[in-house]
Amino acid sequence: MKKITFLWQLAILVFFSSQLTAQRFYSSGEREDVQVTAQTKLEIENAKRNFSSRSSANTSPQMMASTYVGSFLVGDGPSWTTNPPSYTAQEAAALIFGGSPSDYFISTNPNTVDPMTITHTAWTDSWGGPCQELAEDFKIDVGAVGYNDPGGAGTATSAYINDHPSCWPLENFVWLAGSAPITACGPSGLPIDNPLGSNCTALSPATVAGGTVIGSNIGEYRLSNVTIDIVHTWDSDLDISLQSPSGTILDLSSDNGGSGDNYQITVFEDGAPVITTGSPPFNGTFEAEGGTFASTFAGESINGDWTLIVSDDVCSFDGGTLNSYCITFEPILVIGDPPVISCPANITADNAAGQCGAVVNFAAVAVDTEDGNISGSIVYTPDTGSFFPVGTTTVTASVTDSDGNTATCTFDVTVVDAEDPAVTCADFTAQLDASGMVTVLPSDVASATDNCPGVTMDFLISGVPGPSDIITTLFNRNNGGNFGGAVYFDVTVGPADIQITDLETNTAETGAMTMDVYTLIGTSVGNQQNPAPWTLMATGSGTGAGLNNPSMLALDNPIILSANTTYGFALVMDASHGHDYSGTGTNPAPGSTSYSNADLTLSLGSANNTPFSSAAFTPRIWNGSLIYQPYTSVAVPSLDYTCMEVGPNDVTVIATDAAGNTSTCTAVVTVEDNIAPVIACIGEPTPVTDSVSASPGLPINNGTPTVVSTIDVTDDFVITDLDVMVDIPHAWVGDLIVEIQSPAGTVVTIIDQPGVPASTFGCAGDDILATLDDEATAPVEDECDAGVPTINGTFTPNNPLSAFDGESTLGTWTLTVIDTFPAGDDGILSEWGIAYTHDVTAAPYDAILDGTTGTVTVNVADLLLSVDEACSYTVTTGG
Template structure:
């Protein structure tokens, strides 16, 4: 039902003032509950008597005031009277809610509000104290459930304790809160550094500024700066220092810079233009003029005129520039003209030209001085052309090479001439590049020879992209990788034109070959009756594999023959070893689609008198004196694949297949394969020797026929390839191309791949 049970109990510890009976009164939140609220418990004197040290228990339900303070009072009375006296009972509590703490940066007026709950029948006296000193009193009437009380006052700097106390004469509960007021120290604030220009015509500037100071949020007016605001500051940087004093023995300082810049250019009067007329036959004359005197707002100004006064001036107009510069770098300049009028004639020089054969070259000159002018032209000392300042020369009939062109001019008083070279060039061509096929890690060189009139320039490209730092007529590629394959082009530019030649680089092999390696010739191999198979021999070509054979196995795919005892097989390696794989095995039992693998480690030989089936067998020779048609080598032959161990892989491996009897034939339907297990021989650099010219010499040891790269480093981290070598013997002597001053120098040799 949402109701709560409230219980009251009171114990009398002193004799009541008169004999009973007594009555009681109970209430909630200061409100006395009337009779009907007590569920028929009679609050009248009839029927209730309480003696000394007796306990009165009163229980009742009430649904509205279950959360409010409650009270119980026992009232004594004299029979026949209406007056009752309170004898005792439980007392009402006084809840107090303190104001929230307050913190402010500066002294100020603060209002604090607290709450007092008076549920009793007594008047409450509420007292406010600040730091233990009473500052305000409030009265709260009886039965006031929620009284809000405010205290307002001015607080100085410091941390203050505010106490709120409520008293009904019996209880005096209290609470504390804080009012903290900050203490702001004395501070002075200077402006940012000031930059200004000098006053026009002065080397100084008047500068005003504003400096402020405060303490506890109150302005401080006793501020002294040196120099003062409004001071006339000189050019340059001046530091202003300001001090604030609060009169209580505290000071604060700040400073800033005032920079006065001289931005005013010097001034001067430019000389007037000068005209001079030298006598006939004089081509140059000295000309003197007064150097301007500059003025400036600051001392330290200089003046320079170019050409200087007294310099030699040639015929015609010459510009003279005078420039004044002050100590701050400000400049001012002016230009005037010195004109020399002579009766002598001059011409502008001819300019050398290069033309391709068949083009037209035009030479021209510009005369100056008094005219009229007469011109005479010569080509290779022979008169040519007409009387005029220009000459057009057709080069189609001229030989390839240099020719002399000369012009002479006279105005009656003087004769002047000029000579230039005409170079007649031929069209450029270049020898073609050669397509190359290389193994991985080898080197490749493309080269061309230009033909025609130089100078020549060369630009190399790979797949259309320019190769940097390649400008000679040859391109060397070292330590080739599969990515090096592509189309290489060279653009050859001569005097007259440019041509482009291209070639391809094909790479064979792998950047990282692994063991084992299996190579297959899948071609169908018919075994003809009583003769060699076609082709004879069948070949597997091994390229670009560096290393030596550790083990070799051979596999024939889909061998079919009506009388396999007729078959003789001979395997010949690139180094001349000859192994008879199979001879006179299987007798007359027809072999059909058998795959045979020959391995020295196989458990059995091929059968001699039973049929041949798919499997792995040792090389099998049941007829020692078999022979093979040319070009197969002559006996003796080995019958062990181990004969190839330790030799190289590269070259032609030839399989010779013969049928040595009539009436039967067959085929190897899907070709044959070689499986190589091979080893890498690691190179060594040894025996370093410093030569007399400062270069170093090393001995490179490694596998014959294998490519090795020599690299150099100065820090053992960054390596540069300096040489790629394919060993033709077990040792190779490497000598640095030039003495290196880098120290230290480290070298290493790598197999490639």
């Protein structure tokens, strides 16, 4: 079996080799190698179909500019599943492609996606199962001179091992590889001037190597561009041409530009506007004056010196310098026409129920000149039928034809979250705190879920004035009334309440002015001579702006109008101003009898010279504006309740998802005051706080690191609470320890190097101005603010002052301050003191009997010395 297998494989290799040999002698010259390559590809595919073999062939490594790489497999050993192959990848490649194993090397960067990366993975077919990936030494490259793998696009050639129809389609994965663009530059800084007229031409040769010929086939090159930079006065003196290594000369530009100066970064490229259409300094891209590069140099080798010739035909007058010149050739790597792909229009879809996205299907269309409709080969990223999240996702569609040409297009898939969140409410009972307040959060009364993350909850408060808006009739007067006259119109309110805050009106008079605003429910029509139904709602004040200019009038209080209601309005001017309005006879022009927006409708109108009395002129169109605020609902993150809301309160919770969809639910928040009043009756002991202090001004320094100050208290009370006040300016408060000792000898450390041990050296801030109080919330140990004093306020001490509760105040109190690092910073014990609370027995309530009846009436509230209650209370007596 081993020998038979070897000979069978070798026969296939010889067949491919003969095909290559025949094709090599088909024609001569590098340009025909492209045909050999294309034919070789066809023979490879035909061979795979005609022989059920696991071998294929490819092109010669000598075809450097254009190489197809196909697939192969070598088998050896007593069976397909034992022993390694008898050929290394390099040996197999040499047998198939020709040459020696040293002509081939190993790929180190497999890539199965982009053929222009030129490196691909390899596969083998073990007898037990196809499509197993080979080891690294089975990824081979054609190691021709000039190819370095891995590299950029077009810089290397690689074999893609495709050995079995069950793994891949029979169409072979044959990729094209080619050389990188070649750029060469000539000498720079060449003079183009000579006062004697003997150096009128600059020659700058750019040497090109490693290419083939100029043409239009695979493996050939096109002259991409010539870029020059010339400084020269009077451009029309210059003749600029390009000479190929074969001696062909193309006129780039001759005698163009008149008296203008310079060719500043001028690029010559086929297909651009001809240079004669440009003007100095010719900064841009142009086609050569004498024709195209493609037609002029077709078939010529690109290798050799490409010389830029710059001649000054009047060089004794003007001159310049050839600063730079470069020429670029690009390899032709594309076979045939690339496919044309058309993406669908952008797609918008709603989310699937309960999901934060949707499955979306789509199809693009791809057509290729050689392959026809290749829509079935389109690869989508993400793929059609994928789950697309809410939002916009860009889909890339890519298709590659049989020649390796790839086309792409993109479109957007937008999934809209059209699903409202679900919110559920439950009644809630809230307890007022000692201050008579409680805050309720939406989460106390509701829970919400949504198909997408990010749902939030708020309370919805209705009846809140929203942003200001305005409705205007016109300011184009053609009639007017007497001073102190009135205009009338109706306002019909839309679906929401509104409040009118200001008005604008038209009056020819200037100066300070007022206008009274009357309303009635219903219509003004028929009520112009009847004052009874009218109510003065507000007075507007402002300054007249003159004829046909809006005169702003601020109302002294807003006028609130209910939704879906019609109101009659009467606007009465003061005695020094008159209305200027529109309408004459029975014609309202230039005004209209109706103006409206989404919030309200104005129906106009009439006027009279004596308000609510004289005959009305109709139609008369008030010139002016109503400035108003529609009432709306606003979302708030919490609700604060006080004693005023004790009892049931209806609330609405609104849930809003990230897409803006909303849902609401309602609940009842019952507010309860369950904290009993704290009372003190006359005659009961009453807490009283007294204080003493001292200002010793003792220095704290290296000489006196410990300072002691005393205070003598003459009161003899039993302490129920004690606070200590200290004022110690010091440059590093973290060094300080402060102790206080009572007359009874009890010692409490109230400050102990703030910041230690959290910070080794303690708080580095300046000064302490603090009250130490067991009832405070923040510990003094943690204080170290940026300002001065760095410890400023009321704090709990390091050790509780309750140690003194029950002791007598009488005697000497001692404060000791210790600087634990006196050599570093200094300070002063400026002031300190104590505040001691003790109970004082109050005088009893004196009730004097009536001398006649022997009785006395006592108001029980008079028996209370104090009441601590946030809400209202009543005083009664009980048995």
